[in-house]
Amino acid sequence: MNVTVFGTGYVGLVQAAVLAEAGHRVACIDIDQEKIDGLKQGQIPIFEPGLAPLVKRNHESGNLIFSTSAAEGVAHGDLIFIAVGTPPDEDGSADLRYVLTVARTIAEHMEGKKYIINKSTVPVGTADKVREEVTRTLRERNALNLEFDVISNPEFLKEGSAVADCMKPDRIIIGTSENASEQKMRQLYAPFNRNHDKVIVMDVRSAELAKYAANCMLATKISFMNEMAVIADKVGADIEAVRQGIGSDPRIGYHFIYPGIGYGGSCFPKDVQALKTTATQLGIEPKVLNAVEERNHSQKHYLLDKVVQRYGDDLAGKTFALWGLAFKPNTDDMREAPARVLMEELWRRGARVQAFDPEAMEECQRIYGARPDLQLCGTKESALTNAEALIIATEWQQFKAIDVAAVTSGLNTPVIFDGRNLYDPLQVAESGIEYHCVGRPEMNSGANQ
Numbered sequence: 001m002n003v004t005v006f007g008t009g010y011v012g013l014v015q016a017a018v019l020a021e022a023g024h025r026v027a028c029i030d031i032d033q034e035k036i037d038g039l040k041q042g043q044i045p046i047f048e049p050g051l052a053p054l055v056k057r058n059h060e061s062g063n064l065i066f067s068t069s070a071a072e073g074v075a076h077g078d079l080i081f082i083a084v085g086t087p088p089d090e091d092g093s094a095d096l097r098y099v100l101t102v103a104r105t106i107a108e109h110m111e112g113k114k115y116i117i118n119k120s121t122v123p124v125g126t127a128d129k130v131r132e133e134v135t136r137t138l139r140e141r142n143a144l145n146l147e148f149d150v151i152s153n154p155e156f157l158k159e160g161s162a163v164a165d166c167m168k169p170d171r172i173i174i175g176t177s178e179n180a181s182e183q184k185m186r187q188l189y190a191p192f193n194r195n196h197d198k199v200i201v202m203d204v205r206s207a208e209l210a211k212y213a214a215n216c217m218l219a220t221k222i223s224f225m226n227e228m229a230v231i232a233d234k235v236g237a238d239i240e241a242v243r244q245g246i247g248s249d250p251r252i253g254y255h256f257i258y259p260g261i262g263y264g265g266s267c268f269p270k271d272v273q274a275l276k277t278t279a280t281q282l283g284i285e286p287k288v289l290n291a292v293e294e295r296n297h298s299q300k301h302y303l304l305d306k307v308v309q310r311y312g313d314d315l316a317g318k319t320f321a322l323w324g325l326a327f328k329p330n331t332d333d334m335r336e337a338p339a340r341v342l343m344e345e346l347w348r349r350g351a352r353v354q355a356f357d358p359e360a361m362e363e364c365q366r367i368y369g370a371r372p373d374l375q376l377c378g379t380k381e382s383a384l385t386n387a388e389a390l391i392i393a394t395e396w397q398q399f400k401a402i403d404v405a406a407v408t409s410g411l412n413t414p415v416i417f418d419g420r421n422l423y424d425p426l427q428v429a430e431s432g433i434e435y436h437c438v439g440r441p442e443m444n445s446g447a448n449q
Contacts, residue, residue: 001024001025001078001079001187001188002024002025002027002076002077002078002079003016003019003024003025003026003027003077003078003079003080003081003188004026004027004028004029004073004074004076004077004079004080004081005019005026005027005028005029005080005081005083005119006029006030006070006073006080006081006082006083006084006102006105006106007029007030007081007082007083007084007085007098007102007120008028008029008030008032008035008036008039008045008066009046009083009084009085010046010048010157010159010162010266011083011119011120011155011157012028012081012083012084012119013028013039013044013045013046013051013055014048014051014157014162014163014166015081015083015119015155015166016028016064016081017051017054017055017058017064017163018054018163018166018167019188020054020058020061020063020064021054021057021058021063021167022191022192023063023191024063024188025062025063025076026058026063026064026065027065027066027067027072027073027076027077028064028065028066028067029067029068029069029070029072029073030066030068031068032068033068036066036067036068039055039059039066040059040066042055042056042059046331046332046333047330047331047332047359048159048160048162048163048330048331049160049161049163049330050163050164051162051163054163070105070108070109071109074105074106074109074110074114075109075111077114078113078114078115078184079114079115079117079184079185079188080106080114080115080116080117081117081119081153082099082102082103082116082117082118082119082120082130083119083120084098084099084101084102084120085098085120086098086099086120086121086122086270086274087270088270088273088274091277092273092274092276092277093123093274093277093278093281094121094122094123094126094270094274096122096123096126096129099118099120099122099126099129099130100129100130100133103116103129103130103133103134103137104133104134104137106134106148107133107134107135107136107137107138107141107148108137108141110138110146110148111146112146112147113146113147113148114146114147114148115148115149115151115181115184115185116130116134116148116149116150116151117150117151117152117153117185118130118150118151118152118153118154118208119153119154119155121154121155121211121212121215121267121270121271121274122208123208123212123274123275123278124205124208124209124212124278125205125208126208127150127151127152127175127204127205127208128150128204130150131150134148134150149176149178149180149181150204151174151175151176151181151185151204152173152174152175152176152204152207152208153172153173153174153175153185153207154173154175154207154208154210154211155211156169156170156171156173156211156214159265159266159328159330159331159333160328160329160330160331161330166192167192168192169192169198170198171198171199171200172185172189172192172193172198172199172200173200173202173207173210173211174186174199174200174201174202174207175201175202175203175204175205175206175207175208176201176203176204177203177204182201185199186199211271212271212274212275212278213275215267215268215271215272216271216272216275216289216292218256218268219263219268219271219272219292219296220288220289220292221255221256221257222256222257222260222262222263222268222296223263223291223292223293223295223296223299224257224295225239225243225256225257225258225259226259226260226261226262226295226296226299226302226438227295228242228259228439229259229438229439230299230302230439231439232439232440233439236441237439237441238439238440238441239259239421239438239439239440240259240421240439240440242439243257243258243259258420258421259421259438259439260299260338260395260419260420260421260438261299261300261302261303261338261342261393261419261420261438262296262297262299262300262302262338262341263296263327263336264327264328264334264335264336264337264338264340265327265328265331265333265335265336265337266333266335266336268336269293269296269335269336272289272292272293273293275289276289276290276293299338300338300341300342301341301345302419302438303342303391303393303417303419303436304341304342304345304346306417306436307320307346307389307391307417308349310389310415310436311388313349314349314350315346315349315350315351316349316350316351317350318350318351318352318388319351319352319353319354319386319387319388320346320351320352320353320354320387320388320389320390320391321353321354321355321356321383321384321387321389321390321391321410321411322339322342322343322353322354322355322356322383322390322391322393323355323356323357323380323383323390323391323392323393323394323396323399324339324357324392324393324394324395324396324399324420325337325339325340325355325357325360325361325363325364325393325394326339326357326359326360326363326394327339327394328394328395329394329395329396329397330359331359331360332357332359332360332362332363333360333363334360334363334364334367337393337394338393338419339355339357339393339394340367342391342393342419343355343368343374347373347374351373352372352373352374352375353373353374353375354375354377354382354383354384354385354387355374355375355376355377355383356376356377356378356379356380356382356383357394357396358396358398361376364376380398380399381403381406381410384406384407384410384411385410386410386411386412387410387411387412388411388412388413388415389411389413389415389416389417390407390411390415390416390417391416391417391419392416392417392418392419392420392422393419393420394420395420395422399422400422402422402423402428402431404431404432404433407433408431408432408433413434414432414433414434415433415434415435415436416428416433416434416435416436417436417437418435418436418437418438419437419438420438421437421438421439421440423435423437425437425440425441425442425443426443428443429443
């Protein structure tokens with residue numbers, strides 16, 4: 001099938017590459033000429049495992065093309081995905097200007113029937129707005145005879161495993177009331193739907209809400225577990241034992257109940273905020289979502305509070321090693337990352353930071369630039385040199401096996417603040433390292449000395 005994807009960001013590029021890999025002929029359209037030129041040369045603007053070879057292979061085969069020509073894109077695709085950004089507006093709602101601009105662009109260039117697919121995460125009612133924008137533009141062209149349908153097809157990709165999620169989706173939600181649109185979408189996704197039927201068809205508004213509901217449910221699980229960790233701190237319980245105890249209940253499960261220092265990224269914070277705004281606009285007080293957001297905000301200060309408790313509020317003259325900058329492993333995305341809150345609070349108190357991340361160093365440099373209180377280090381070991389303590393903010397695989405010798409020889413004092421509970425507290429304490437983690441009993445014979 002001939003498919004066009006407007007937007008070469010995270011969602012658009014992954015979806016386009018995977019559809020091309022399945023044999024569809026896909027055109028990626030973006031207004032950023034530099035990005036398009038880079039993609040043609042195999043330069044991927046984001047880090048995502050497995051994406052670069054997928055793009056390269058399908059571009060070379062001709063199944064995946066890149067262009068800035070909207071007219072070319074509209075002419076190419078019978079099915080046209082809108083996969084542009086929906087950043088939060090000032091009131092927390094999703095900004096739809098880019099989505100509606102693409103809708104208008106499609107209507108300006110279409111000459112035959114088009115299936116317009118909302119892939120971007122958008123509020124309930126966006127399909128209606130897209131339909132209105134297309135109809136308005138066709139009326140201006142005196143071309144109301146041209147047929148189209150607007151379909152909701154939300155993405156459920158996880159950064160760090162997006163290619164795999166797209167290749168083997170656990171569900172494919174199609175929001176439409178038109179039989180022809182449903183059949184077109186089933187044909188498009190047939191290569192990913194062979195083992196068993198993963199397609200769930202519903203009305204457009206339900207599909208739009210399903211995306212927000214899914215992300216907000218996952219955010220709720222994270223915030224709930226983080227609140228349990230705070231309680232565990234006070235009552236002397238071990239949150240890891242609690243996690244195993246409740247996770248074994250099949251009604252709860254183990255997914256998204258790992259305690260930590262809050263969620264970040266481009267999805268959960270934005271989507272919780274957007275659904276809150278939608279509810280408020282409808283006269284509904286989003287009590288649960290308010291609590292989820294409040295707990296997440298507090299949790300990002302959790303480790304900083306422990307650092308202050310250990311060293312005092314004035315950290316002038318002290319240097320801290322920071323492992324992990326991205327909001328999660330296997331990505332370079334630092335949007336809403338807990339590490340950012342940690343660094344900025346440390347700086348505010350006069351401390352220096354020596355940071356290492358396997359993939360997010362360039363992004364950190366882009367965000368903060370050169371500053372005397374930030375040193376980006378080439379290895380995790382070099383970040384430890386002459387630091388007061390080690391702070392772990394991201395659970396990268398290479399951080400999970402502790403090198404006691406490196407920690408004790410590199411740091412001025414062997415102290416770890418672990419925001420991801422990577423290590424066994426008893427084993428770390430027995431190695432002579434003072435260890436502070438999330439919701440687990442202190443086992444430091446020399447703690448706070």
